[in-house]
Amino acid sequence: MDALAVQLFASQGGNHTMNDTNVIRILVAEDNRVLADVLRFNLQRAGFEVTIANNGFVAIELLKQSDFQLLITDYQMPIVDGEELCKAVREQLHIERMPIIMCSAKGYEIDIERLKTHYRISRVILKPFSMREIVSLSQVLTASEFSNLSV
């Protein structure tokens, strides 16, 4: 768990503190560090507070510790993958309202409709995707967080 703690500390981005209630917090679960970095860069610029987990397991631990208003997760990740993460979020952690965006480089093998209905995933985006699109989608989803909107 020491390693995990270090990781959590290291990946905690932004200058915002946990008490800052006005800031919308996004958890990005993405094992590709290069892509995670650019996501963080763009989302931070749009005013979000971004935390990065480099696999599903770390993401679950982070979700246990604090609240996030949006989860952006990759589909293919080591240890705990995107689907297992979504399952944990909805069925173990009982986080019902947080919208989820899933990104995947696998377009044809995954059953997008099943994932969307099963785990109430708001949108499955195929890689490569547009940063602008994901930022504006994040804004829409967090603004309508309580209306349970599917975009």
Add this chain to the structure above:
Amino acid sequence: MFSPTYSLPLARRLVGRYLIFGLAGLFVCICLILAFQHFGTFREHLGFAVAAAVGFLVVGALVLYRTVQVNEAIEKQLRQLAATWSSDSSMLQPLAASDAAAVGWNAVIQNLRQQSTISALEARFNELTDSADDKKWNRIFHALHEGIAVCDRNGVVVTANNAFKALLGLTDSSLALGSTMAELIESAVGDAMGGMPKNTLVGSAPFVAEVRKGTHLADGVWRISRTPVLDEETESSVTLWTIRDVTQQKMADEMRNQFVFTATHELRTPLANIKAYAETLAVSDNIDIADQKNFYNIINNEATRLARFVDELLNVSQMESGAVTLTRGETDVERMLIEVVDNLKPQIQQKELLFENQFPAKLPKLRLDKDKVVAALVNLLGNAVKYTAIKGTVRFIVEVDESQIYFHVEDTGIGISAEELPRISEKFFRSSDTRVQSIVGSGLGLAFSQEVARLHHGKITVKSDLNKGSRFTLSLPLA
């Protein structure tokens, strides 16, 4: 009895003889009656007179019978012929008589027999030529790789070729039991019928279906088809069935799909990064110079990764299709080794690895495709560097014996489990070890190196202990 020249027609002969004997009998009777009356002994000799007349009539009947005997034999045969008409001339018997009718009859029979002999010969000849044709088709039928069977309108298998019997595991005797096609296929494929509704096998409408024999593709896949054929004799529909084993084809399809999926994933990942950074640079204002510089570098690196992947893909597929031939040239092995090591120096330094070279003092010159061998060795060494933790050790050892040159690449890296070891040179195979998954790789490098070794008539061998390290050896023949 009669000469053949005696040629009065039968009716006139009969009338003639009838009159002669009748009149002679009458005459004798009258003479006897007159004579006896004359002597006055009529009453005593009445019996004699009657006997004489009857005797004449009997002799006359005998003569008449002799006259019509031959004709009767002919008529009898003609009646028989009329009752059971057939072209079989063996039923007709020649007559042992010499009158004109018998001679004519015998001539007719002889003629008929000659004709039937000719037609028998003709039939025999046709049969011979037909059966030669039949045999040829029969051989073709049994030589076909596709299983072929014909079912009657009740679905019972009536004919099947060898391939069909082999596919369904049938013998001639089990085929003779009169099983229906539905029963045979069901028993061969299993109750689940590979997901095909059972009633599709009943009936005669055309259909084509693929049936899996088990849960895995490798268990077997059959393509089954049914075509109705109109039987002209019975005017009912028999069905022609074909069964083809398409397992190999299906497995090749699946491998190709796997290839496409993996390749797509490998292409999308760097592409996603390039797009993300390029878009960020294009859209966002006021990015500070250091970040900009960093982003450009990332785009460059990802593009390089993409290009390398495409190259690897082309290399492997070209080599596998045999489209690549080696361009061998006289190669200075020592120089080649320096090139390999130089190629990897940056990564070795970056990971602060302990790198050891052990080369023989004198290295031979060999006829190799230098570029490809360099690429293969860079691959092996690159893997060692990639999968060894910071400050680990990588050794590059070259040995030469009388027939071979050995390039050993040893590392103190994560190693490969015994279960995964046989699969590592499979195209696109990547270990499920999470430590491997977090390292970028296409799963093509080793497949490529293996191809290079094979083309040089050499090989790559691997020894590995999980968590301790691996030793890859590329050995190439000296001559």
